[in-house]
Amino acid sequence: MKPFAFERARDVDHALSLAASSPGARFLAGGTNLLDLMKLEIEQPPRLIDVGRLPLAEISETASGGLRIGALATNTAVASDPRVRRHYPALARAILAGGSVQLRNKASVGGNLMQRTRCPYFMDAAKPCNKRLPGSGCSAMDGLSKSLALFGASEMCVAVSPSDMSVALAAFDAVAETVRADGSVQRRPVETLHRLPGEAPQVDTDLAPDELILAVELPPPPPGRQVWRKVRARASYTGAIASVAVAGDRVALGAVAARPWRARFTEAALADGASPAEAAGAELAHADGTESRKSLVRRLAADAIREAKEGAAS
Ligand SMILES: Cc1cc2nc3c(=O)[nH]c(=O)nc-3n(C[C@H](O)[C@H](O)[C@H](O)COP(=O)(O)OP(=O)(O)OC[C@H]3O[C@@H](n4cnc5c(N)ncnc54)[C@H](O)[C@@H]3O)c2cc1C
Numbered sequence: 449m450k451p452f453a454f455e456r457a458r459d460v461d462h463a464l465s466l467a468a469s470s471p472g473a474r475f476l477a478g479g480t481n482l483l484d485l486m487k488l489e490i491e492q493p494p495r496l497i498d499v500g501r502l503p504l505a506e507i508s509e510t511a512s513g514g515l516r517i518g519a520l521a522t523n524t525a526v527a528s529d530p531r532v533r534r535h536y537p538a539l540a541r542a543i544l545a546g547g548s549v550q551l552r553n554k555a556s557v558g559g560n561l562m563q564r565t566r567c568p569y570f571m572d573a574a575k576p577c578n579k580r581l582p583g584s585g586c587s588a589m590d591g592l593s594k595s596l597a598l599f600g601a602s603e604m605c606v607a608v609s610p611s612d613m614s615v616a617l618a619a620f621d622a623v624a625e626t627v628r629a630d631g632s633v634q635r636r637p638v639e640t641l642h643r644l645p646g647e648a649p650q651v652d653t654d655l656a657p658d659e660l661i662l663a664v665e666l667p668p669p670p671p672g673r674q675v676w677r678k679v680r681a682r683a684s685y686t687g688a689i690a691s692v693a694v695a696g697d698r699v700a701l702g703a704v705a706a707r708p709w710r711a712r713f714t715e716a717a718l719a720d721g722a723s724p725a726e727a728a729g730a731e732l733a734h735a736d737g738t739e740s741r742k743s744l745v746r747r748l749a750a751d752a753i754r755e756a757k758e759g760a761a762s
Pocket residue numbers: 474475476477478479480481482483484519520545546547548551554555556557558559560561562563564610611612613659660661662685686687688
């Protein structure tokens with residue numbers, strides 16, 4: 449690991465001014481993604497700004513009847529919050545499907561959203577990867593990965609977002625609130641927090657280097673049943689091959705794009721009275737990728753929609 453400076457932020461302003469004055473610095477929350485990447489020398493920030501002790505872990509009700517979840521709330525705290533379990537069960541289930549108990553106890557909401565792709569070639573510093581080293585090529589195009597993007601990919605990168613939490617958050621129309629050193633506050637839909645790769649896959653989001661996520665806000669949940677499903681290579685401690693969150697009439701797909709993917713064609717088809725299979729097919733008709741992967745996602749989405757409509761046991 450390359451030497452780096454470490455500074456613990458006293459408060460939010462201190463964190464932001466450190467970030468604004470230190471090119472290449474990174475915020476450190478739970479460290480479960482960033483420190484791994486530093487050990488692999490995939491990330492080499494000259495300075496870490498520890499935000500882990502800032503008072504940003506509160507979960508509170510909003511005036512509109514939704515929830516505001518502080519960026520430093522741990523994954524465990526969110527999944528076990530009675531209000532989340534009662535009103536946003538698809539979010540609780542999505543979180544509990546991620547990592548392990550130990551990881552969820554450390555991992556924060558902000559860090560989960562900002563974690564980098566787990567594309568195996570991105571994680572292997574010996575392999576060409578446009579996201580890690582722009583212009584070097586994309587090893588995944590002709591590689592062995594099972595989790596290539598079906599939507600929104602480019603010839604430069606076909607990696608997917610590994611965040612389970614963000615898939616459920618996108619289905620709930622959640623918004624991430626950020627602040628910069630100049631005091632400007634922005635509210636960005638979680639659905640579009642991440643950029644699609646285009647010509648610059650090395651840039652994951654539009655967040656500025658001195659932009660800190662403060663909280664995620666959830667509007668009141670839509671009426672209707674919620675379902676979460678995840679397909680993975682083993683029962684725990686591994687990322688999704690594909691996932692789906694259904695919240696009432698909204699459907700979001702996971703591990704199929706560089707961002708959580710709201711299945712708008714599916715939602716429109718459902719509004720027109722399509723069956724679950726037809727509605728799932730309407731989204732996959734716009735997908736790239738292998739037939740077997742498209743078929744898996746189509747069946748996964750159709751099953752989840754059917755379960756939400758029929759109220760079958762999950
Ligand atoms: C073995 C393993 C299995 C996993 N399986 C899953 C899984 O199945 N599903 C899943 O969703 N995740 C999974 N994860 C990922 C895990 O959930 C993430 O590592 C974790 O959520 C990151 O949170 P953190 O607080 O530790 O982030 P950190 O590692 O501290 O930070 C990650 C990134 O976020 C940035 N960041 C952190 N907080 C903020 C903020 N407030 N504002 C702006 N930027 C910020 C950091 O600068 C850094 O770039 C797995 C991880 C491992 C190691």
